[in-house]
Each structure stands twice: as structure tokens, then as C-alpha cells.
Amino acid sequence: MRSVTKLRRSTLLRAAAAAALIAGLGMGVAQAAGVTLVETGSTLLYPLFNIWVPHFEAIYPGVKITTQGTGSGAGIAQAISGVVQVGASDAYMSDQQVKQNPDILNIPLAISAQAINYNLPGMNNKHLKLSGPVLADIYTGKIGMWNDPAIEALNPGLKLPDHKIIPVHRTDGSGDTFIFSQYLDFSTPAWASTVGYGTTVSWPAVQGGLGAQGNPGMVEALKQNPYAIAYIGVSFHKEVSEAHLGQAMLLNKAGKYVLPTPRTISAAADELVGKTPADERISLIFAPGAMSYPIINYEYAIVNTKQRDAATAKAVKDLLTWASNTGNKPVYLKQVEFMALPPAIKKLSAAQIAKIGG
Amino acid sequence: MKRQAKRLNLFRLTLTSIAIVIPVSLIIIVVFLGQYAWQAIGFNGIRFLGTIDWSLGNLYMNPVVTRGYQVPIGADYGILAFIVGTLFSSLLALLFALPVAVGTAIFLSEAAPDRVRPVLSMLVELVAVVPSVVFGLWGIYVLAPLISHYIGPGITAVLGFIPFFNMNNSTGSGFGLLAAGTVLALMITPIIATTLYDALRQVPLDLRESAVALGATRFEVVTKIMMPTVRITLIGGVVLGLGRALGETMAVLMVSGGALNYLPKTIFTPISTMAAFILSQLDSALQDPTNMAVKSLAEIALVLFVITLGVNAVARMIVRGATFVRNI
Amino acid sequence: MSATFDVKARRSALETKRIVSSAVGWGLCGLAFLLVAVPLLDLVLTITIKGASAFSISLFTTSSNGVTGGLLAAIVGTAVLSLGSLVFAVPIGVGAGMYLSEYGQNRLGSVIRFLSDTLTGMPSIVLGYFSYITMVIGLGWQFSALAGAITLAIMVVPYLARITELSLQRVPVQMREAAYALGAQERTVAFKVVLAAGAPGVITGVLLGLAISVGETAPLIYTAGWSNYLWNGKLTNQPIGYLTYVIWTFINQPYKSAHALAFAAALLVMLVVLAINIGVRVVLRPRT
Numbered sequence A: 001m002r003s004v005t006k007l008r009r010s011t012l013l014r015a016a017a018a019a020a021l022i023a024g025l026g027m028g029v030a031q032a033a034g035v036t037l038v039e040t041g042s043t044l045l046y047p048l049f050n051i052w053v054p055h056f057e058a059i060y061p062g063v064k065i066t067t068q069g070t071g072s073g074a075g076i077a078q079a080i081s082g083v084v085q086v087g088a089s090d091a092y093m094s095d096q097q098v099k100q101n102p103d104i105l106n107i108p109l110a111i112s113a114q115a116i117n118y119n120l121p122g123m124n125n126k127h128l129k130l131s132g133p134v135l136a137d138i139y140t141g142k143i144g145m146w147n148d149p150a151i152e153a154l155n156p157g158l159k160l161p162d163h164k165i166i167p168v169h170r171t172d173g174s175g176d177t178f179i180f181s182q183y184l185d186f187s188t189p190a191w192a193s194t195v196g197y198g199t200t201v202s203w204p205a206v207q208g209g210l211g212a213q214g215n216p217g218m219v220e221a222l223k224q225n226p227y228a229i230a231y232i233g234v235s236f237h238k239e240v241s242e243a244h245l246g247q248a249m250l251l252n253k254a255g256k257y258v259l260p261t262p263r264t265i266s267a268a269a270d271e272l273v274g275k276t277p278a279d280e281r282i283s284l285i286f287a288p289g290a291m292s293y294p295i296i297n298y299e300y301a302i303v304n305t306k307q308r309d310a311a312t313a314k315a316v317k318d319l320l321t322w323a324s325n326t327g328n329k330p331v332y333l334k335q336v337e338f339m340a341l342p343p344a345i346k347k348l349s350a351a352q353i354a355k356i357g358g
Numbered sequence B: 001m002k003r004q005a006k007r008l009n010l011f012r013l014t015l016t017s018i019a020i021v022i023p024v025s026l027i028i029i030v031v032f033l034g035q036y037a038w039q040a041i042g043f044n045g046i047r048f049l050g051t052i053d054w055s056l057g058n059l060y061m062n063p064v065v066t067r068g069y070q071v072p073i074g075a076d077y078g079i080l081a082f083i084v085g086t087l088f089s090s091l092l093a094l095l096f097a098l099p100v101a102v103g104t105a106i107f108l109s110e111a112a113p114d115r116v117r118p119v120l121s122m123l124v125e126l127v128a129v130v131p132s133v134v135f136g137l138w139g140i141y142v143l144a145p146l147i148s149h150y151i152g153p154g155i156t157a158v159l160g161f162i163p164f165f166n167m168n169n170s171t172g173s174g175f176g177l178l179a180a181g182t183v184l185a186l187m188i189t190p191i192i193a194t195t196l197y198d199a200l201r202q203v204p205l206d207l208r209e210s211a212v213a214l215g216a217t218r219f220e221v222v223t224k225i226m227m228p229t230v231r232i233t234l235i236g237g238v239v240l241g242l243g244r245a246l247g248e249t250m251a252v253l254m255v256s257g258g259a260l261n262y263l264p265k266t267i268f269t270p271i272s273t274m275a276a277f278i279l280s281q282l283d284s285a286l287q288d289p290t291n292m293a294v295k296s297l298a299e300i301a302l303v304l305f306v307i308t309l310g311v312n313a314v315a316r317m318i319v320r321g322a323t324f325v326r327n328i
Numbered sequence C: 001m002s003a004t005f006d007v008k009a010r011r012s013a014l015e016t017k018r019i020v021s022s023a024v025g026w027g028l029c030g031l032a033f034l035l036v037a038v039p040l041l042d043l044v045l046t047i048t049i050k051g052a053s054a055f056s057i058s059l060f061t062t063s064s065n066g067v068t069g070g071l072l073a074a075i076v077g078t079a080v081l082s083l084g085s086l087v088f089a090v091p092i093g094v095g096a097g098m099y100l101s102e103y104g105q106n107r108l109g110s111v112i113r114f115l116s117d118t119l120t121g122m123p124s125i126v127l128g129y130f131s132y133i134t135m136v137i138g139l140g141w142q143f144s145a146l147a148g149a150i151t152l153a154i155m156v157v158p159y160l161a162r163i164t165e166l167s168l169q170r171v172p173v174q175m176r177e178a179a180y181a182l183g184a185q186e187r188t189v190a191f192k193v194v195l196a197a198g199a200p201g202v203i204t205g206v207l208l209g210l211a212i213s214v215g216e217t218a219p220l221i222y223t224a225g226w227s228n229y230l231w232n233g234k235l236t237n238q239p240i241g242y243l244t245y246v247i248w249t250f251i252n253q254p255y256k257s258a259h260a261l262a263f264a265a266a267l268l269v270m271l272v273v274l275a276i277n278i279g280v281r282v283v284l285r286p287r288t
Helices: A001-031 A046-059 A072-081 A094-100 A132-140 A149-155 A175-187 A189-194 A214-224 A235-243 A262-273 A312-324 A328-336 A343-353 B002-044 B080-111 B117-129 B131-159 B177-201 B206-215 B216-230 B229-249 B252-257 B275-287 B294-316 C001-052 C057-061 C072-103 C105-122 C124-138 C144-168 C173-181 C187-197 C199-213 C241-248 C256-283
Strands: A037-041 A065-071 A086-089 A104-116 A166-170 A210-213 A227-234 A250-251 A296-304 B064-066 B067-072
Touching: A001 A210, A001 B064, A001 B252, A037 A072, A037 A312, A037 C241, A046 A065, A046 A086, A046 A235, A046 A328, A065 A214, A072 A086, A072 A227, A072 A296, A072 B275, A072 C187, A086 A312, A086 C124, A086 C173, A104 A175, A104 A262, A104 A312, A104 A343, A132 A149, A132 A166, A132 A175, A132 A189, A132 A262, A149 A235, A166 A175, A166 A328, A175 A227, A175 A296, A175 C105, A210 A214, A214 A227, A214 A235, A214 B131, A227 A235, A227 C072, A235 A328, A235 B177, A262 A296, A262 A343, A262 C256, A296 A312, A296 B067, A312 A343, A343 B117, B002 B067, B002 C105, B002 C124, B002 C144, B002 C187, B067 B294, B080 B229, B080 B275, B080 B294, B080 C001, B117 B177, B117 C001, B117 C256, B131 C001, B131 C072, B131 C199, B131 C256, B177 B229, B177 B252, B177 B294, B177 C001, B216 B229, B216 C001, B229 B294, B252 B275, B275 B294, B275 C124, B294 C105, B294 C124, C001 C256, C057 C072, C072 C105, C072 C144, C072 C187, C072 C241, C072 C256, C105 C144, C124 C144, C144 C199, C187 C199, C199 C256, C241 C256
Parallel strands: A037 A065, A037 A086, A166 A210, A166 A227
Antiparallel strands: A086 A296, A104 A227, A104 A296, B064 B067
């Protein structure tokens, strides 16, 4: 008798637990009334998204956006696979990717640039002059020392240290790697014929060359390693200058050395944005013009035209429309040294955003 | 009576089918990996294990047919550098861990006062449970700067005449083979030490007594009488530790420096291990429209699995009856 | 006379040598112990000091916004993922352990035992990779609590099975025999006698499994994803944050606030893991 009641009790208990579990699940579904979006990818765009999101959510209270800086490669890949709604990328998709995934759009949200930074103890207040070919030689290991004649030739009068260079590259699939390797590719035939460009390139073997994760990892790697050099998106300019790291002047197509400033970035943009096609996939690297900074790019949102439901589609459209208009105001972009999209580009973007549906 | 037999069988059947879930899930994982990596195995062939260059190829040009497979231009998947990185860092870890673990086990079992022994042995056990990402954090914050500023120059000063130990032959960041080996050593020392400690505690008392009666000092009893009896257990513990080191991901990823396309020429040079490389490259590989890169990563996972499987099988053969999970 | 003296002197020289080398040996053993203990203490101390200085009320009441804010969402997420993994792992792990202990003394038992140990040795990133391709993409669950919890469960189940087996085997055979003699059914014996008697060991296993889940990172990065927001109860199609992600990602950010959060998260994870491990060792230690 007793064992029967006991048995019944435990069965009851189990049933109650199961009911509680099911109720919990049901509640969970009921709670998820608003739309949640996931943004992942470019670490160059990540600081701006972190600035944007609270302002956007204040205007669109039903939408919640999680931001993640995982690298542009992840942004593109996960937007294609549908794991995230918005992929962020400094690189546009390749022709092959577009062919295979005709539903995926590349929508510029702002214009960005990339700096070459270094940690040379005692010399970080000076702007070294560097060129594509010299950088290519550093990243292929042909130039191994800071006082190499090739670097000294570009910087007469500077006493460069007799120390090995630590070239730092990105380990994650990265739009910064894309635009950096594109600069080397466009400016240095030897690089173009061996390494080429991409979000991931096969870095030539340089003993001691370091890999870092994301732009933040690049800044940390520079801070931790004197005599290192790295390519870092301008959205980290504040962190770079707070860490007292050096910033290089780069040789542009017209043969002038320029720093990434609003003037030189706009100058480069003015040269090339007019050529932007309807799908907005275009390289802005190594622009002509004496004032043009050679490494600038569109910051893309990579999104699928077919979202999982109408509410999600609307949220994505709202976000992209807001970001490329209100979000382009200097109050936001100034904090990360980005430039606003020209009106013609906003129009192209709006046409693409209109294609997104449920 | 008949009814009871039927219920009894049902009960056993339920338990059996639950137990079978474990091997089935293992088999599913392995078969899946094998099937997923199949094309990569065909494309890469034996070069996979023997070459150093890992290149996804030019992802911005249209793929071409190479050796009968659609892949990006210039795609080449060689993992020798990662195999070397994995083996070197694990062996370095063993080199550090083995003497330290033996000393620790002897100290705990023979020298530590009875009153504090449980506390001290727990301290050693706790090292094994610190999450690997926390080890990585400590590695970034404490160990790498230590190597860069003190340990590295120290080793160079003493052993610098051997190129492999000369920091000037590398670029001198603290991240690399030595940092990875040290963190791994910390993680596997307690595994070896506790295995050995348990065995030492079980050496029969009369064996020690007879040695003491023959006039041996206590230390001689330990080294000459007890250690030989626990040799097999020690080897088993070492292989278990090796298995753990080979598959470790987070801590190694955080301190190894993320080398690509070269073999380490010094103990200070950055490396990559197979496990860490899978984690750091999955996103990049997903970018490849031909999927060959992702499949090659699956092949790395397969190779890593085969290596750890081999190591664990050897360990199990040596330590018959002992289990992977420590008996707490 | 002098001959005896000589023998004595030689003997004592040899003895001295042996005593000295023994002393050196003990010294080295003590040093070895320090080489294990000191890094652990340094690690605990570094993380405690750095982490505790980042503690505040808002750390536990707000969620992170990018790289600033609190850890509420991550704390909740870690709890959901690790407890969620137990929902899958406990029935399977304990059931398999019962099978191995009560009926596993045959060929099937040893095959299961070997493959279970093999699964334990499988690198966690390989499991994460498997789950990413199958569950996150293949089944379309996207980054989700379910994919993360199941991946953790795959890691925990074999541990739990073997610990359960070991603790049930310690239950004396006489207890089983006595129960059968009283006419108890097999199932009653298994649950009410064997499992009840072995409960401390099984609970130890469950708690250790929980500790493993709390400390894991690699299998979650591609399964659970990451979220700034408090988990909203959805099992799939909704990424979820967790503490170890904060440690691994935020330490790489060039912001003081991010570093502080990373250390605070590390301290929390370490406290939970150490508390569980010390707890089971002190309270449930069956060893005498």
C-alpha cells in the first residue's frame, strides 16, 4: 500500500515538474513579443554600432539589437547562413558569393578608413612615412629591422631603432585585412602576384609575426609589444592615441604622404564614390588625387532580402534606414572618425533597403 | 510472474538504451566529421599533413577546378605547422609537468604532515578545475609579460648560445611556444600528480617497512622502492595529461600568438595548435563559397580526434581499470 | 682498533652522502609542490583583486551594453546554459552509469565504457564545431540556448556516467541481495536501494558536471553565440550571453571598462567552480 502511494506521489511530482517545464517554455514564447536582431561582424564598425544601438532603441522601443565584434568574415558568413540578421563588414562580398547568394545585399552605412599604427618607444609622436611596397616587404619578411635602408630612405633625418619589426596581422576573417591587403595589392605588383587580397589571406611566413583577434586585439597587441606594427581601423583612433601609439603617413597614388584625416578621407571618397554601382560593391582603395588617403572603404551591412517574418524585416529596414540617415550625423560618426555617406549613395542604399521583405 | 519478468526486461531495456546514447552520439559525431571532411580528404590528400602553407586562396576571384575539385584560386591546406605547434607545446608541457608532478606527488604523499595533507592535495586538485579561459586570462595578464621581460632574457642569457633558446632570434613578445607550454604544463601537472599520489598512497606498508629495515632512508624508500611499483600508473597519468594538452583550446589560443605558415625556430616564437586554429578560423573558412575551407577544418578536427583517441587508448591500455574521471 | 674506526668513517661518509642527497630530494619535491601551488595562488589572487575591484551593485543588476555596463545577462545565461545542460545530462548520464554499474559487466558494457571515455577525451572545440554545423545551421536553430546546452550536455554525460558507475559500484552487493531477498523488484532495487545509497557520489558527479559547464568556453562560441540582453526564454533562434565569453572577448578590448568586466566575470566563474569543487570535496568526500 505504502509503496503504491509513494509511487503515485513520485509520478505526480514528475507530472508537476513536466507541467512546470512546459509552462516555462510557453511563457518564454509569450514573452518574446518584440523583435530581437543580432548584429555581428566587423570590429571596425562595432564601436559605432555600440553608439548607435541605444539611440535607435530609444526611438524604436520594440526592437532589441545585440552587437558583436567578430570580424567581417563572420559578418558575411553568418548573414548568408541566416544565423544573424545583420552582418557588418568592411569588405563587400565576392562575385562568387553574390552569384551563390543572390538574396544577400551589401548596403553601405558610412565611410571609414584604416590607419597603420606602430609602437616605437620614444618615437610614437612622430609620423613615420610608409609606402605600400615597404609595408608589403615588412609583411613578407623582406624588411625585418626598423632601421632597414628602405624605411630610412622614406624617413630621412629620423634615427630608427636597430630592432626587429613585429608585424601583427588579424587571425579572424577581417575586412581590415581585406582593405589592407587590397592597398598592398593595388600598390605593389609583387604582393598582387603572390598574396593578393581577401578577408583572410595566407600571410607570408615571418618568424615572430603575431596574430591578433579583431581591431581591439590589434590595439592590445601593439600596446603589449614594443616594435610591433599593425593595421587598425580609424574607429579605434581614440584608443590608439590614448595608448600613445604611432600613426604612419601613407604614400597615395599621386605620390604624396598623407595621414587619415577628415579632409584626406573625403578627398579620396570624392574621387571614387561617383563610380558606385547599384549593388554598391566597390573598392575605394588607392584613390587618385594628391590629397587622397589610400585606405578608405564603405562600411557595409550584409543583409538577406528574405527575413524570417515581416516584423523582423521591418526592424532590419528601420535600423538600416535610421543608420544611413540619422545615424550618419556627425554627432555619431565623429566619435569613430567615420565620414557620412554622400547623398547619391544614400539614395542607392535606400533602393536596396526597399528590397528587404518578410 | 510473467508480468514481472516483462516489466523487468522493460526496465533493463530502458537503461540499456539510455546507456547506448553515449556511444551512439560519439559515432554520430565521428561519422559526421568524416563524411563532412570527405571531399577535403580527397582534395588535400597526404599533402594535408606534410605541408606548412594554409591558404584559403583568393576568395575574390571565381573558383577554379583544381585536382578535380572546385576551390578558390591558390587554395592550399597544409596543417604541418599546426601539428608541430600542437605536439611541441604539448611535449614542452610534459617536459615541465612531469618532474614537477612527480615531486609534488612525493611531497604530498610522503613529506606533507598528515594534518595539512588533505588541504594541500586539494590545492593541487583545484588547479585542474580552473577553467581554461581563466588560465588564458592569467596567461595574457601575468605570464606573457613575465616571459617577455624576465624569463625570456634570463633563458637567453644562460642558453642563448643555442639558437632555439635565444630570444633575439624571435621578436620577443611574450606570446608563443613557451607561454603555451607553460600554461598547458600548469593544467596537466595536477592530472599527473594526483594519479601518482593516489598510487603512492596505495603502496603496501610492508614493502616500505622491509626497505626501511634494510637501512634505506625515507627518500630512498620512495625513489628506489615505491616509484618502481607505480611506474605504470605514472605512465598512464602522463598519457592522460598529454591527451588533455593536445585538445586544449582556449588557454592556448589566448597565449600562443596565433602563428600562421611557419614553424617555430625558437621557444619564444608564436605557434598555433590544431584546436585553437579550428576555433579562430571557422569564421574565415565559412567565407569560402566552395566550402572546401570549412571541410578542411573538419579534417583538422578529424586528425585531432584521431590523435587524442590514440593517446587515450594507449593510456587506457596502460592503466587498465583506471578511469579518466578521477575518483573523488 | 684503527680498522674498525676506518670502516665506521667510510660508512658515515656514505651515510652523509645518502642523507644529504635525501635532503636535497625532499627539497626538490617541496619546490615542485610550490611550482604548482604558487601559480594557482597568484592566479586566484590576481583575479580576485582585479575582479573584486570591478564589483558593484550594478554589475549584478544591469546587462552589458557593448563593452560597458553589468553582467546580469551573462550571469543568467551561464545559469541557463549550465543548468539546461544538466536537464539533458542527468537522466542520460545517471541512467548510463546505472546500466554500467548494475548490468555492464559484459562486452557491451566495456564497449560503452571505452567509447564514453573516448568522448570525454574529445576536444571541446570539435564538439562545438559539430554542433554549429548540425544544430545551429543544419537544424536552423541559429545561435541558441538549446544548441549551447546540448553541446555542454554531450561533454558532461560521459563524466557523469562514469562517476555514477563508480559510486554505485561502491554500494555493497549485500544490500542488493537483501533487497532482492525481501522480494523487491529489480527497478525498486536499482532506484530505492542502489541509487539511494550511492546518491552522495552521484550528486558529486552532477555538481562537478555543473562546474565543467560553467567554466566552458570553446563549445559555446559557435553554439550559444552572445547577447547583450537578458535571456527572454526562447530556446532556439535567440542567442544567449555567458560569462566565459566576456572573459575571452573583453580582455582583448582596449578599454578599461572591458578589462574590468573580463576580470569580474573571471572571478565569478572561478568562485562558482572552486566553490563547487571545494564543496563536494569537503562535504561529500567518501574517501577516508
